[in-house]
Amino acid sequence: MRFLPTLERKFRRWKKLKKPPLLRKLDILFKSTHKGQIQEDNAKRAQRDFGKDNKNELSYRTRQQFMSNGTFHEAVGSVLLTAQWFAMMPLRGVTAKHPSSLRFSWRYVRTCCCLLFIASMLINLSLTIYKVLNGSITFNNIRPLIFKSCIFLVCGKALSLARQWPDLMMKWYEIEQDLPQYQTQYEKRRMAQTIKMVMLVGMMLSFAEHLLSIISAINYASFCNRTDDPIRNFFEMTNDEIFYVLNYSTPLALWGKIQNVYSTFIWNYMDIMVMIVSIGLASKFRQLNDNLLKFKGLHMAAAYWSERRIQYRNICTLCGTMDNAISFITMISFSNNLYFICVQLLRSLNTMPSVAHSVYFYFSLFFLIGRTLAVSLYAASVHDESRRPLRYLRCVPKDSWCPDTMRFAEEITSDMVALSGMKFFNLTRKLVLSVSL
Amino acid sequence: MRFLPTLERKFRRWKKLKKPPLLRKLDILFKSTHKGQIQEDNAKRAQRDFGKDNKNELSYRTRQQFMSNGTFHEAVGSVLLTAQWFAMMPLRGVTAKHPSSLRFSWRYVRTCCCLLFIASMLINLSLTIYKVLNGSITFNNIRPLIFKSCIFLVCGKALSLARQWPDLMMKWYEIEQDLPQYQTQYEKRRMAQTIKMVMLVGMMLSFAEHLLSIISAINYASFCNRTDDPIRNFFEMTNDEIFYVLNYSTPLALWGKIQNVYSTFIWNYMDIMVMIVSIGLASKFRQLNDNLLKFKGLHMAAAYWSERRIQYRNICTLCGTMDNAISFITMISFSNNLYFICVQLLRSLNTMPSVAHSVYFYFSLFFLIGRTLAVSLYAASVHDESRRPLRYLRCVPKDSWCPDTMRFAEEITSDMVALSGMKFFNLTRKLVLSVSL
Amino acid sequence: MRFLPTLERKFRRWKKLKKPPLLRKLDILFKSTHKGQIQEDNAKRAQRDFGKDNKNELSYRTRQQFMSNGTFHEAVGSVLLTAQWFAMMPLRGVTAKHPSSLRFSWRYVRTCCCLLFIASMLINLSLTIYKVLNGSITFNNIRPLIFKSCIFLVCGKALSLARQWPDLMMKWYEIEQDLPQYQTQYEKRRMAQTIKMVMLVGMMLSFAEHLLSIISAINYASFCNRTDDPIRNFFEMTNDEIFYVLNYSTPLALWGKIQNVYSTFIWNYMDIMVMIVSIGLASKFRQLNDNLLKFKGLHMAAAYWSERRIQYRNICTLCGTMDNAISFITMISFSNNLYFICVQLLRSLNTMPSVAHSVYFYFSLFFLIGRTLAVSLYAASVHDESRRPLRYLRCVPKDSWCPDTMRFAEEITSDMVALSGMKFFNLTRKLVLSVSL
């Protein structure tokens, strides 16, 4: 079946076992409360009592901070914070509890940093174009050009996305509040944990790949040393587009290196961005599905179905809005990954100059393929989850079948809810096959 | 998202700012009128008053001429007029206010010019066939043959389209009158402006490309001068199919050149034709959608939905009729563009004899790709707009959901409304991907 | 648009003008009758009067024979009769008025002839296999093997089809009788005329191609004459698989030649078979559509729609039954045509030994492509016609919309009615594109 979610689930189960005692206590307490007193009045009282009981352990404020409300805004906070260190998504209030604290302004220091990086990127891109046009144009030679143009485009788009972000998060928040809520801390934290895990794994692998690329470059530089200085050799090789035009100087070399590191981060970040939005959307659908599953096959009132249908519609609208916002990044990410896989496969026919190169090359190839597959599968999960309510609608008993259920079923059947690459292609599991053919 | 419409919108917003003060005044006046007095009686009075108020500024007749009624016939008038200078669409009354003034006759001078051009085209085509058959037949060598056959076929089809045009425009007009009308001059003029912009940009780029082709040909002719006369060299090269059979003479050279210019125009015009019809159809769907958007989520009577459904059906029928009329041109335009992109990509492997050639070649390649993409995207917008009412139907409140809305939703879901290439393929955004793969 | 049907229509209009005066008289008389007296009683009287009026001109029996009842069995009679001369479809009663006269028996002389031919074919096939296995196996060399295996398989399948034919025709007849009937002789004869035209054109072109192949073979044989006898040279070349094993003798040569002629006929006949069944099915759908068109947009009773739905269902079932019966032939016909187009395109790279060869080669190539396209388009027309009632259902007025119309619309939307190649692919217009890509 689906590896990634399965892996996640296993990982989560293992984490569950070793989750901090406090959290487990909160959950167990809640569950027992929930079981004993189903009536709402009682539940409220339980909440109050539960507040009282824990008072001695930790103050109300600390607990409030500690407890998650399970919103996407909250889950994505640290991811955006990391991005800001790499000149992307310049926003204030990303780690705030409520999305209304999000602010974008051209006057913030982080926005200026971001613009500065884009300007520096533009200079680097011009140098690259100059070098490429002076050589012969082949599928392989335009690689740095394609790489840097993509980074440049994504940076620009990320800036415009940052401007939209506060509105998007407010919309998301409103829709989230309207959905049937999870009861336990564990369920509320699930999405945030998945997002953090994806970010962490993605960044670590990307870091490993960058280290390997440096090692193989040093290795190569020591072979064909144009000058006596090994550090200079290394920089002249990795930033050949700069020293093709300008003379060597240490500040330029450092600038090139920083540019390089940032580019590598952004190159990975655009894939992570798509994955994270996908995880967010899929988990909202799952939240609805979990509620439907709970009442599967039972005799529910028409109002229940009508309400669920409206909630489903809201998530679909949200999905469309997010798709509009990030589909350009999705497009760039996909075409970029496909181009690089093709280039790498072509290069696999060449002989490797050293073991370091060989290790770097295969690691890089498998990392690329894995990343592309991960993006595809996470993005496809939005579509898969959006189709799931159909399964529960099929089990609605005969006498609960009403115009509302019929309308709900018809809408799911006929709508195509999925992230897309600028509407040119929808990200579903079928796409993976048709691309690989 | 969609570049072209986005570009348009930006362009339009910029134009709005600097739209002539009179127009702005008319609109503002109308809006304020509309806001203050919603009742129909009052609106009528406002119209009368509004007529009075402006009387001192411009006479009634001038205003009438100046005001647009937002019909496709009116919007497309100047485009057809331009085409008539290039021996296409020989019709009288293209710039008239009402489509009933459109006339086609075999006895008009413009029809005769058109037939004359077709005959001249046929002679040129025969000369080309003769030259091609006497050489070796390769994918690249049959280029002029394909080019000229397409021009010839399109000319013939355009003539038969001209015969149908008065009927088509009458049908279009009737359906247009039945649609919910826009209130402001700005909204009424939108379609006409888009059409004019597309025509203008298309023609200008085509003109630029033709100039570049002449420059590169002159450049090339000066290199390999077979005779002493540089003008003769140029003509012998650009019209080699004529002078392969006949001896050189200035009238023949001029005939060839005119033929050449006309062919280039028609080659571009067939793409523009498809784009313009697409814009027209899409804007009719948008007119309906804008009305649906206005009442989105409100409790509307069944009669409202029933009426909208019939209007939607009418536009679909119109779409089918127009598709039947132009799908041959669409087919030729598409296959021609694809063939030329392939040929150009193959030729990009050759080395360019000069900088002029190189500039011409890349400009021509990007122009071709851009034009093909523009045709695809504009044509796909018809399909996209036709699916849009579904979005508003999804938000119909529970108690307004009636058999009419259900029927409307089902029809949109199950029908495929799009322009097509002789029904072999539908022009949607998905096609772009499957063709580029 | 659709060339072939358009061509047909033009051809028919031209024929209409010159249709025999008697026929025209019958039709005009009928039409005037129909106009004047709509009531059924009157219509009956008109029929009687009309019988009386014409009595003096031609006897009742002659008129009966002359008048068509518009059944498929009647239309296909002469086509089957022709096939019987080439050892296919051995049935009695193919030209009878009523399909109940159709008989198949293993003891009929024509069945024995057919079996004899199949046996002879088998021997020839074995000789071909022997020759192919003794040479090198390439894509081009196995051409005669593929050709003869296909002929052999189709012969066998045609025999089994002949056994089913009487039942199929009875089923077809019953469904036909239940459909809304055409009123004029002209409309009743339309299908039969189309079928005959297709048969005639197909056979004539096939004959022309065979003649050209003989001419080019004679031409070639005279070049590389292994023996002194030019006739022997010719036969040794065209039947090389026989004389690879056996010594030359005139009876063998004649046997080979006859085999050759028959094979060519059957090779064409399998395509014609598919076309004819397609025409038959499409015209049955059209018969229903014409009735629906007549009442388009009118307020019809639920019973009307219910009846039409059942009739539509019957034709669909018939379509499925016929598809089961001929889908093997369709499959063979399609794959065979595609294989031969590929082989011919590959051979087009070789230089032609003579002008005769060149003419034969290009004629044969275009004939093949044209035939394949014709089969595809006629087969696709079944699907196109089956979707047409949807167009009329969309125009049903609001107050005539009932569960029956809804059910009818849903069935058309969700069912895929088309001929298929053993269910592996459906024959629609979209297939043409996906195959040509």
Add this chain to the structure above:
Amino acid sequence: MRFLPTLERKFRRWKKLKKPPLLRKLDILFKSTHKGQIQEDNAKRAQRDFGKDNKNELSYRTRQQFMSNGTFHEAVGSVLLTAQWFAMMPLRGVTAKHPSSLRFSWRYVRTCCCLLFIASMLINLSLTIYKVLNGSITFNNIRPLIFKSCIFLVCGKALSLARQWPDLMMKWYEIEQDLPQYQTQYEKRRMAQTIKMVMLVGMMLSFAEHLLSIISAINYASFCNRTDDPIRNFFEMTNDEIFYVLNYSTPLALWGKIQNVYSTFIWNYMDIMVMIVSIGLASKFRQLNDNLLKFKGLHMAAAYWSERRIQYRNICTLCGTMDNAISFITMISFSNNLYFICVQLLRSLNTMPSVAHSVYFYFSLFFLIGRTLAVSLYAASVHDESRRPLRYLRCVPKDSWCPDTMRFAEEITSDMVALSGMKFFNLTRKLVLSVSL
């Protein structure tokens, strides 16, 4: 049409004629009973009488054992038993009457054998990886690596499938009991017979192929004899990955050979597994379809349709559950078959060293293609059968058409019920074409 089912039917009809007299007697008796007394009371009495009548012939217990209840568990028993001899599906109670006797435990001897084999497989795989990495990596050279990895993965998956099997069979059993039951022993045994036939034919062909491979290997070994011992030559060649690292010794050679035989069995068994599950699911759909066919076009109560819909839904759920359980095996089986067909087609360009090789090669190629086709067609039959109820729903008379039938029809129309390769592709007849293109 569909060869395989047709072949099966013919084979079955032939078997029916020669079915043991006792079975025939039971069936005839039952049929006559069924005809005469339709009322349930009478049917019960008939059952009792029927029990009495036969008492003299065979004891009640023997008859019980002899009679089939037509469950999948029963049908698949012997197939699983065979698999256990080849270290797969280690379960107790596979031949028991009731699936509740199925047990899986890590402590059973067969589970240990299975784990032992997996461990041994892992060692062999490591040796193979070592040998491949030390040579050049080409499409053809990695063949043993791909082969052994697939076997290893399938073995692991089969073990995890064995753990799920008891639950799966219980679910299956419950759904089976709820379906409309067949009346005759013949119909009940049909599925089991098909499954056994597929197993038998598959195993026999696989055995024949293995024999041919041994013969051709012996043949080849005698040519290029590295040592004097012919047996050693043979083993060194067939297990080159072992003797690339280790020195030759008879126990190692035997281990390699056994490994080889087991691998070949498992390689075939994974295809057979997919086929058998497909047959099982398709036959359950057929059981439902047969009941629907019986009442086709009759006026049935809404409750009848409601019940059938729920039964249909149950089989769909079962289909989904089984797909989840085996889709990994399906995926491996499909990609593996495609890879090997490609490799074999590439190798067909090489010249064969001997006739034995040539025979082995062509047998192996056709066996592979045939097996792949058989898997595809059997798997596609699940989808085909799942669509069949639509045909009967189309014939529901007007006054029996109720919300239940509508819901049933809509569900069949919009759901995609098919086995899949990890949801990346659905196994339908259309897939065969798109893969072969």
